[in-house]
Amino acid sequence: GAVVSQHPSRVICKSGTSVKIECRSLDFQATTMFWYRQFPKQSLMLMATSNEGSKATYEQGVEKDKFLINHASLTLSTLTVTSAHPEDSSFYICSARDGGSGGYEQYFGPGTRLTVT
Amino acid sequence: ELKVEQNPLFLSMQEGKNYTIYCNYSTTSDRLYWYRQDPGKSLESLFVLLSNGAVKQEGRLMASLDTKARLSTLHITAAVHDLSATYFCAGPQGGSEKLVFGKGTKLTVNP
Numbered sequence: 001g002a003v004v005s006q007h008p009s010r011v012i013c014k015s016g017t018s019v020k021i022e023c024r025s026l027d028f029q030a031t032t033m034f035w036y037r038q039f040p041k042q043s044l045m046l047m048a049t050s051n052e053g054s055k056a057t058y059e060q061g062v063e064k065d066k067f068l069i070n071h072a073s074l075t076l077s078t079l080t081v082t083s084a085h086p087e088d089s090s091f092y093i094c095s096a097r098d099g100g101s102g103g104y105e106q107y108f109g110p111g112t113r114l115t116v117t
Numbered sequence: 118e119l120k121v122e123q124n125p126l127f128l129s130m131q132e133g134k135n136y137t138i139y140c141n142y143s144t145t146s147d148r149l150y151w152y153r154q155d156p157g158k159s160l161e162s163l164f165v166l167l168s169n170g171a172v173k174q175e176g177r178l179m180a181s182l183d184t185k186a187r188l189s190t191l192h193i194t195a196a197v198h199d200l201s202a203t204y205f206c207a208g209p210q211g212g213s214e215k216l217v218f219g220k221g222t223k224l225t226v227n228p
Contacts, residue, residue, distance in 0.1 A: 043218045111159040
C-alpha cells in the first residue's frame with residue numbers, strides 16, 4: 001500500500017518557540033492531506049485540510065495563525081506550530097488519500113509527538 | 118454534521134472468546150473505515166467498507182456495514198493477545214474525504 005512519512009517522529013521544544021512537522025507521501029501524489037491531533041487517551045480530531053497550491057481549510061476552533069499549513073507540492077505538506085505552549089503538546093498525525101489509485105483508502109503517517117516544556 | 122459513536126469504549130476479554138464492537142453514525146454515509154492503534158503508534162488501516170451489506174474479513178476480524186441502520190460492526194473471533202489495541206471507526210464528513218472518528222474501543226485480551 002501507499003506510504004506516508006512524517007518528520008520528526010518526536011520533538012521537544014521550549015514554550016514560545018515554533019516547530020515544523022513534515023508530512024510526505026512517498027509513492028503517490030496527494031492533492032489533499034489532512035492533519036489530525038490526538039491527546040492522550042482520546043480520539044483523533046481533524047485540525048485542517050491541506051490543499052496543494054491553495055490555502056488550507058481549518059476546522060472550527062483551530063487557530064489558523066497558530067497552526068500554519070503549507071502544501072507546496074503534491075508530496076509534501078508541512079504543519080508549523082507557532083509560539084508553542086504546553087497545551088499544544090500532543091500527537092500530530094497526517095493522512096492522505098491516493099486519489100490516483102481510484103480507491104478510498106486513507107493512509108496515515110506514523111505521527112509526531114510534540115512536547116512543549 | 119456526522120457523529121460517530123462506538124461501544125463499548127473498553128473491552129476486556131479472554132483469549133478464545135468472541136465479541137463485537139459497534140459503530141453507529143448519525144447521518145447517511147457511503148463508506149466506513151476501521152483502524153487499529155497500538156500504544157504510542159499511529160493508525161493502521163483494517164477495513165474500508167464501501168456499500169450496504171459489505172462484509173470484509175482479515176484473520177480473526179470481520180467488519181460489516183449496514184447503511185440503512187447506520188451501523189457497522191467489528192467482530193472478533195477467538196481473540197488472541199496480539200489483538201489487544203484500540204480500535205477506531207470513522208466516517209467521511211458530508212461526502213468529503215474528511216474523517217470523523219469515534220472515541221475508540223480499547224480492547225484488552227487476557228490469557
